[in-house]
Each structure stands twice: as C-alpha cells, then as structure tokens.
Amino acid sequence: MNGSRWTMIVLIAVVTLFLVSWAIKSFPSSGDTISWPSIRHAFFVTLAAFVTLAIFSFLYKDNPYYKFAEHLFVGVSAAYWMCVGFWSTFVGNLIPRISPGLSKFFGVPYKEFTFYYFVPLILGILLLMRLSSKAGWLSRWALAFIVGTTAGLNLIRYLRSDFISQVSNTFVPLLVQWKGTGAFFSDFSLASGGQFTLMLTNWVIFIGTFCGLIYFFFSKEHKGVFGAASRVGIWVLMITFGASFGYTVMGRVSLLVGRLTFLFDDWLGLMN
Amino acid sequence: MKRKIPVIITSLVGTVLILSVFFPPAERMGEDFSIFFDIIAVFAFFLGGGNLVRIHGNKIYKKARDWGFSAVTLAGFFLMLAAGLFKIANPGGIAADVTAQGSLFQMLYDWIFNPLGASMYALLAFYVASASYRAFRAKNKEATILLIAAFIILLGRTPLGVYATAWIPEQFSLMQIPNLAIWIMTAPNLAGQRAIMIGIALGVISMSLRLILGVERTYLGTDNE
Numbered sequence: 280m281n282g283s284r285w286t287m288i289v290l291i292a293v294v295t296l297f298l299v300s301w302a303i304k305s306f307p308s309s310g311d312t313i314s315w316p317s318i319r320h321a322f323f324v325t326l327a328a329f330v331t332l333a334i335f336s337f338l339y340k341d342n343p344y345y346k347f348a349e350h351l352f353v354g355v356s357a358a359y360w361m362c363v364g365f366w367s368t369f370v371g372n373l374i375p376r377i378s379p380g381l382s383k384f385f386g387v388p389y390k391e392f393t394f395y396y397f398v399p400l401i402l403g404i405l406l407l408m409r410l411s412s413k414a415g416w417l418s419r420w421a422l423a424f425i426v427g428t429t430a431g432l433n434l435i436r437y438l439r440s441d442f443i444s445q446v447s448n449t450f451v452p453l454l455v456q457w458k459g460t461g462a463f464f465s466d467f468s469l470a471s472g473g474q475f476t477l478m479l480t481n482w483v484i485f486i487g488t489f490c491g492l493i494y495f496f497f498s499k500e501h502k503g504v505f506g507a508a509s510r511v512g513i514w515v516l517m518i519t520f521g522a523s524f525g526y527t528v529m530g531r532v533s534l535l536v537g538r539l540t541f542l543f544d545d546w547l548g549l550m551n
Numbered sequence: 552m553k554r555k556i557p558v559i560i561t562s563l564v565g566t567v568l569i570l571s572v573f574f575p576p577a578e579r580m581g582e583d584f585s586i587f588f589d590i591i592a593v594f595a596f597f598l599g600g601g602n603l604v605r606i607h608g609n610k611i612y613k614k615a616r617d618w619g620f621s622a623v624t625l626a627g628f629f630l631m632l633a634a635g636l637f638k639i640a641n642p643g644g645i646a647a648d649v650t651a652q653g654s655l656f657q658m659l660y661d662w663i664f665n666p667l668g669a670s671m672y673a674l675l676a677f678y679v680a681s682a683s684y685r686a687f688r689a690k691n692k693e694a695t696i697l698l699i700a701a702f703i704i705l706l707g708r709t710p711l712g713v714y715a716t717a718w719i720p721e722q723f724s725l726m727q728i729p730n731l732a733i734w735i736m737t738a739p740n741l742a743g744q745r746a747i748m749i750g751i752a753l754g755v756i757s758m759s760l761r762l763i764l765g766v767e768r769t770y771l772g773t774d775n776e
Contacts, residue, residue: 323662334670354627362635386646403594423557431568441752491746519743521700531676
C-alpha cells in the first residue's frame with residue numbers, strides 16, 4: 280500500500296471517528312431530547328479532544344495532525360491576544376479619553392477629553408508603518424517610546440524590589456532565639472521549627488547569597504578564598520536549579536494529568 | 552531624523568519616568584506613560600497579526616510547501632478575530648465583557664485555545680522526563696547536588712515522600728522528606744534565587760542607564776532597515 284493511500288485511510292478514519300464522537304456526545308446522558316446547545320457542546324468537546332490527541336501524536340513523530348493543531352494554535356492565540364488587547368486597553372483606556380461618541384458606541388464610561396492621549400494613538404499608528412518598506416523607519420519612534428518606558432520603569436522597579444529589598448532581606452540575624460551556648464546545646468534538636476533549623480536557614484541564606492554573588496563576579500580570578508567561595512556559590516545555584524527543575528517537572532505532569540482527565544472524563548466519560 | 556529623534560524620545564521618556572518617582576506632581580505623568588506603553592503594545596499585537604497574515608497569505612498565494620497549514624492558521628486567526636472584535640453570540644452585546652460566558656470568543660478560548668496550550672505544555676512532560684534521564688546521571692559533584700535537590704523536591708510533594716519518612720521522630724522532623732523539601736525551598740533555593748535576582752537587577756539597571764543616556768542604540772537597527 281503506498282503512502283498517499285495510507286494517509287487517506289487514516290484521514291477518513293479520523294474524520295469518521297470525529298463525526299461518531301460528535302453524534303454520540305450530542306445525546307444528553309439524562310435522556311433529555313437532543314437540542315442545539317447539546318449539539319454545540321458535543322462539537323466543542325470532540326474538537327478539544329481531537330486537538331489534544333493531535334498534539335500528543337507528536338510523541339510518535341512529526342505528522343500532519345500535529346502540524347494542523349500547531350498552526351491552529353498560532354492563529355487562534357495571535358487573534359486572542361489582539362482581541363483582549365483591543366477591548367481591555369484600546370477601548371478601555373484610550374477611547375474614553377479621546378472620544379465621547381465612540382465611548383457611547385462601545386458602552387464604556389466617558390472619562391474626560393485628554394488631548395495628549397492622541398500621542399500613543401499616533402505612535403501606535405507609526406508602529407504599524409513597520410509593515411511598509413518605505414516608511415518603516417517611522418516605527419522606530421514608537422519603538423523608542425516603548426524602550427524608554429521600559430528602561431525608566433525597570434530602572435526604579437528593579438532597583439527597589441530586586442536589588443535594595445533583596446540585599447536588605449539577606450542581612451538576617453545569625454543567632455535566633457539565642458539564650459546562651461548552654462541552652463543551645465541542651466535544647467538542641469533537628470525539629471523543622473526549632474532554634475537550630477531557624478539559625479541554619481539564616482546562615483544558609485546569608486552565606487549562600489554572598490557566595491552566589493561571588494560566583495557571578497568575573498572581574499577577579501576565581502582562586503584561593505575567592506575561588507572557594509565561588510565553588511560554594513555554584514553548589515547553592517545547583518540546588519536552586521534542581522529545585523526549579525523539580526517544580527517544572529511537577530507543573531508539566533500536573534498539566535498532563537489535566538489533559539488526561541479531560542480525555543477520560545469529559546470526552547469518554549470513563550471516570551464516573 | 553532616522554536615529555536622533557528615537558534616541559531623544561528614549562532619553563526623554565526614561566528620564567521623565569525616573570523623575571516622576573522623586574517629584575509627586577510628575578507622578579501622574581508616570582502613570583500616563585505606563586498607559587501609553589500599554590496602548591502602543593496593543594498596536595504591537597496588531598503589527599504581529601498583520602505580519603502573520605502577510606507571511607501566511609504569501610505562502611498560500613505562492614502555493615509554497617505546506618501552504619495548507621497556513622490556511623489553517625489564517626482560518627483560526629480570522630475566526631477568533633471575528634468572534635472577539637464583533638463579540639459574536641455575546642449575551643450582553645457590544646457593551647459586555649469580551650470574555651463573557653456563552654460568547655463564541657469564550658467558547659473558542661475554552662475549547663480550542665486552552666486545550667491546545669495545555670496539551671502543548673503537557674507534551675513537555677515527556678521531554679522533561681527524557682531530559683531528566685540525561686541530567687540525572689551523577690557525573691560530577693555539581694550534577695549530584697542538582698539531582699539530590701530535584702529528587703527531594705519531587706518526592707516531598709508526593710504521598711510516597713510522606714510515608715517513607717513518617718517514622719522519623721518529631722525531634723528530627725527536618726529530616727522528613729516533605730519538611731526537607733520545604734527547607735530547601737526556603738533556604739538554599741532562596742539564597743540562589745536571590746543571588747540570581749540581584750545579578751539580573753544590576754544588569755537591568757545598567758542597561759536602562761545605557762539606553763536612557765543614549766549609549767545603547769542597537770534597538771534602532773541598521774540604517775538599511
């Protein structure tokens with residue numbers, strides 16, 4: 280059997296399965312009569328199941344069904360973000376400040392006419408000039424505004440939250456609930472909320488952050504004491520990467536469980 | 552004109568936003584500029600959509616290889632766009648929220664966009680598993696540390712981790728795998744994350760300064776563009 284005939288057989292089988300699934304799902308399980316909402320719901324459930332299986336078919340190898348789902352995702356997601364941006368930002372923030380007529384048309388409360396809100400409108404239109412080969416350079420003005428805003432906002436934001444506050448939070452007391460050496464050794468325990476654990480946590484945070492930063496300092500050769508601290512920094516970073524990796528795996532597996540639950544419960548109804 | 556004006560715009564906007572933090576009357580300007588940014592970003596979405604139509608439209612027009620899939624992209628794009636922009640089947644009409652339940656836009660989101668996105672990310676679970684096989688070979692000290700940390704975090708969030716070390720007395724409860732996983736997250740992981748965050752912050756601050764002072768101009772591209 281040649282390749283194209285085999286492809287055609289698979290395609291017919293997939294289409295038939297889709298139609299059969301749609302027809303079966305259209306009948307309400309409670310014995311009610313078939314209705315337009317149940318037909319529509321059945322179509323979308325079947326479609327969701329088929330696109331899910333199409334994506335998973337990539338585990339076998341790259342194939343036209345995966346490509347179909349992939350291309351559909353690209354188109355749908357581009358339009359989704361365009362629509363959300365249009366309604367939430369363009370209509371929500373711009374229209375109420377430049378046009379009472381359009382505010383009424385879109386059903387958004389008119390705020391007050393603010394002439395300088397034409398600036399982002401003009402810059403936005405200039406950004407679209409990127410599509411033109413002759414006037415493409417005008418889009419740089421809008422890009423420059425985006426870059427300037429990002430730079431201005433990020434400089435303050437990162438300085439405050441990711442630099443000053445993180446450095447400040449690293450300076451933690453290294454002796455916690457301290458009542459003397461005798462009391463420390465007599466009450467010593469490895470309980471998760473105990474004094475030793477709290478102290479160990481603070482020591483690890485202080486030394487770990489310090490050594491991690493030393494590892495990122497490339498202006499001095501990593502030799503001697505500096506090299507040893509850098510080595511500890513690598514170990515701390517490896518623990519961080521290991522923890523992040525563990526969390527990523529769990530997140531992906533949880534998504535997989537979600538999709539399998541959808542297939543076996545919502546679509547096939549095997550989990551009742 | 553082509554390069555000087557964009558550099559002036561970047562410097563001016565960046566400086567105004569920094570000054571708005573120090574001078575309360577300019578605070579309003581900082582808020583407005585943030586909204587301007589969001590509005591221009593919407594046009595960037597339109598630009599992305601326009602580019603998508605141009606590229607896939609060209610592929611269909613020229614009947615290039617796999618042009619049929621480009622048709623699928625455009626069909627999905629225009630269907631979602633029409634459903635969203637015209638609020639088709641939206642129970643509240645044009646004034647209602649675009650994501651209102653029952654609207655075609657929300658149905659396409661629930662039954663196409665969401666399943667596709669979730670399946671795409673779920674697919675990575677399999678590839679992460681094969682990557683783990685390669686990464687989790689304790690070839691050296693660093694790889695072994697990574698392996699142990701990941702193993703404890705994974706085990707600490709499963710019932711097996713709870714049962715395996717439930718026998719450890721309360722006095723040594725830090726050694727119970729779920730508690731150890733929490734401790735790793737709150738101590739060494741936090742230290743590592745903090746070192747990375749401080750490093751990134753320093754990088755962002757210096758890059759922002761370079762942009763505002765007009766030293767960094769690579770975002771303008773070349774004059775040929």
